[in-house]
Amino acid sequence: MLYLQVVAAVIAGIVVGYFFPGFGTSLRPLGDGFVKLIKMVIAPVIFLTVSTGIAGMADLKQTGRVAGKAMSYFLLFSTLALIIGMIVANVVRPGSGLNIDPASLDASSIRSFVTEAHSHTFTEFLMHIIPTTTAGAFTSGEILQVLLISILFGISLAQMGKAGEKILDFFKSLTELVFGVVRLVMYAAPVGAFGAMAFTVGRFGVSSIGNLVLLILTFYLTAILFIVLILGVVARLVGFNIFSLLRYLKEELLIVLGTSSSESALPGLISKLENAGCPQGIVGLVVPMGYSFNLDGTNIYMTLSALFIAQATNVHLGLGEQVALLLVAMVSSKGAAGVTGAGFITLAATLSVVPSVPVAGMALILGIDRFMSECRSLTNLIGNAVAAIVVSRWENSLDKQQLRNALENKKISHQAPEIY
DSSP: HHHHHHOOOOOOHHHHHHHHHHHHTHHHHHHHHHHHHOOOOOOHHHHHHHHHHHHHHSOOHHHHHHHHHHHHHHHHHHHHHHHHHHEEEEEEEEHTTTOOGGSSSGGGGGGGHHHHHHHHHHHHHHHSOOOOOHHHHHHHHOOOHHHHHHHHHHHHHHHHHHGHHHHHHHHHHHHHHHHHHHHHHHHHHHHHHHHHHHHHHEEEEEEGGHHHHHEEEHHHHHHHHHHIIIHHHHHHHTTTTTTHHHHHHHHHHHHHOOOOOOGGHHHHHHHHHHHHTTHHHHHHHHHHHHHOOHHHHHHHHHHHHHHHHHHHHOOOOOHHHHHHHHHHHHHHHHHTTTOOOOHHHHHHHHHHHTTTTTGGGGGGHHHTTTHHHHHHHHHHHHHHHHHHHHHHTTOOOOOOHHHHHHHHHHHOOOOOOOOO
């Protein structure tokens, strides 16, 4: 069973990294290789899922309506995540007492992140969604570029009517083929999780956490509360239990935990949401969009880390300055969306615009960022799973019985291609 294999691999990776740090560090290619294998199939999975889903919708107006509802949901809960991170930082104050002089910090270690953050303005981000060529969207690895091409092809296919039926059938056959490839790649998940975890523990070690452990614990507890309380209430209103959803997605969550990459679970997430009664077209739109616009974990991390740096360097931020920080974070979290290491880069972009908090303070959390990236990715994944179910419910397209069967691990009558 994949779940047990990944659990064993993660534990083994931690043991190897702790007792044999040099060897554990050398295992990084195993984790990186698995993530690359998954990223290799993400583009065709998104293209085929979205294009066939849109072509199969009752009318094209539904496509725009679904996208609009998804963006409204993303804006609401992304903002809520930012606010929660800010509230917790003010209550717990994890940076208080460190009394660090910003001038004593080595800013050279974070200079590359600041440079990359400046190179991803919101306007450039919007222009970057448009690929240079159609083929380029599939080779660039940019999810939003593939999503744009998929939407255009899906709309065009829907407008062809009967003439497009043969193409649609061909695309559906290709979908089964691609998910077959995903199934083969997933056999390597335990190896990838083992290598990635061994590298993380071996390279950074427990000692690198040091006196920043309070920030890490605060972030993890805040993310857990967000999932259990906020997303839990949303789930209950829609008609399902958040813990049942977590059990249903346990393989994907463990893969994300092992690899620190939410993209590694994207194909599996899409397939499982379809199996749980969410229409293919809605899943295909909401989930890829959410990977760039619905980053709940990243947003909690941003405001929590920004205020931690301010507290650690004895910078007092009034309510007005904190609100300004929140507004900047709302924009910058979209401007750097989809960028590798987006959490740290987005934080750099936010602090660069808010002069009150020293950007050099990011050097304080650089060493522990890897330990928080797993939680960011896990929270982002769960948030997008809930979003897809909610939007499906808003569209009155959610098969409640199929969702109940999936979450209760009962046999499902009509499934999308399985990958496990």
